[in-house]
Amino acid sequence: RAMQRARSDIAGVFVHATAVRNLIERDALTELGFPARTILTIAFALVIACAACMLAPSGALIAWFALTAIYAAVAVSAFVHAVALPLTEPALAGLAALAIMTGYRFVLADRDERFLRKSFAFYLAPEVIETMVTSGKMPALGGEMRNVTMFFSDLSGFSSIAETMTPGELVTLMNEYLSAMTDIIESHGGYVDKYIGDSIVAMFGAPADDPAHARNAVRAALKCHTRLAELNAGNPAFAGHGLSHRIGLNSGEAVVGNIGSRRRFNYTVMSDTVNVASRLEGANKYYGTAIMASETTMVQAGDAFAWRELDAIRVQGRGEAIKVFEPLADKGAESADQAKVAAAYAEGLACWRARDFAKASDAFGRVAEIDPASARFADRARALIADPPPSDWTPVHTLEGK
Structure with a gap:
């Protein structure tokens, strides 16, 4: 046993020889004292804590790994030059700071932000909420010119159908319909501006910038029309009603932003582009069609769809005639x-x-x-x-x- 222990240990003579050599050549290994180690550990932990405050938890964890690796490299380099830096204490202190700050943010500091996002998600587009949270400022009156595609839809003859239903049945039907249509609109990048009874007003191209807003609006309109047929056929709330709707689409410049009074306003859109889209929705009843789009929308949508020109019309409140078109299906998919x-x-x-x-x-x-x-x-x-x-x-x- 003595021989095994001797083989695994460094002989005392080598320890003495190394000490004498270090004294002669004055290159003895220097180890930081307790105060210096403590300061270095605290400084490392503070850097990680700042990273945890500014970054998402995953980003902060990556920052801890990166800084620990950099510090380890510095410690190895310092050891080559006879300076021994602590390795374990800063790494563990940084990890503890990361855990503490992440927990603090989740429990306390981010509570208001989570509440804001969750509450306003029912009223505002995610992009508008993100702008509010990032800027830390209250919304203010103002707008900007954007090229958008407006989407107007309305149920045909719904007033007479509603008169035959109980309030509970009516609410169930409307919630099912509006939810289904809204899901389609939002999945194609649209923003629902408002509901007016059974009507939906939505825009594509704002608040999130979307170069393909006309194409997405047309595709959403076709999907909405198909979805309504599915609801009529398979949803109990729609049974026996045979609902149909009209959709109007128009593209062009519009003022988009917070519009209203100083005490109350909405993120909405205003311009002649909006008015024409509204008129086209109603114009469907003169042709027995479900979807009508302006020539501007047809051109901006490109060659992704099969179209037919319906007519040249002059809508109320506008002297200039416009050509209107009906999207039939995706290009090559028409029956x-x-x-x-x-x-x-x-x-x-x-x-x-x-x-x-x-x-x-x-x-x-x-x-x-x-x-x-x-x-x-x-x-x-x-x-x-x-x-x-x-x-x-x-x-x-x-x-x-x-």
């Missing part, structure tokens, strides 16, 4: 009936604009049984055959109402 209707409708519309109302009536009549818009144009064409318009007639439909 055979949709392709057939679009071809016949385009032929009829061209004849209509050329004042050849007999050919227009024939073209529209070929698909009138499966397309309400064609049926209505066929009726209009037959009326003009019987009573030809004056020479200054223009193929623009002036809408009399909203």
Whole structure:
């Protein structure tokens, strides 16, 4: 046992020789005293605590690993130069500071921020909340010009349906409908500005910047239309009601921001772009369509969808005529009936604009049984055959109402 212990220990003569050599060459190893070690440990812990205050928990943990590695490298370099720095104490103190500050932030310091995010998530877009939290400032009146796509939807004939329902049934139905539509709008990057009864007002392109806002708005509108058909077919709250809705889309410049009075305001949008989108939603009833978009939206959406031009219309409150279009489906995904209707409708519309109302009536009549818009144009064409318009007639439909 004595021999095994001797082999594992350093012989005293080597210890003495090393001490004598260090004294002669004056390169003895220097170890920090207790006060210096304490100061170094506290300083390291303070740096980690500051990192934990400024960074997310995962970021603070990465910072601890990085700083510990850097400190270890410095300690090794110092040891080569005969200075022994403490390794364990600073690392453990830093880890303790990280745990304490993370716990403090979660329990106390971040409590108000979590409450703000959770509460206002029901009223504001996440981007608006993030701006409030980051800036630490209260929202103020003001806005900016943004290119956006406005989305207006409204249930058709809902007032008469609501009269036959109890308040409980009505609330259940509306909550189901609005929740389903809102989920689709928000999943495509839209922001629901407000609910007006059974109507939804939403915008794409603000508050979060979205270069593809027109494309996302059109895709959301198509998804909403499909989803309503699914609800009518499979949701008990919709059974027997056969709900249908109208959607209007328009893109353009708008003032977006906090708008209202000094005591109460909303994050909302204002401009003629908004008004036109609202008019297009109502214009669907003149054509029997579910979705109507302006030419601006159609152009900005690119070639991602199959479209048909519906008409040139003049909406209330706007003297200039605008061309309006109906999105049919994603490009290449339109059905055979949709392709057939679009071809016949385009032929009829061209004849209509050329004042050849007999050919227009024939073209529209070929698909009138499966397309309400064609049926209505066929009726209009037959009326003009019987009573030809004056020479200054223009193929623009002036809408009399909203």
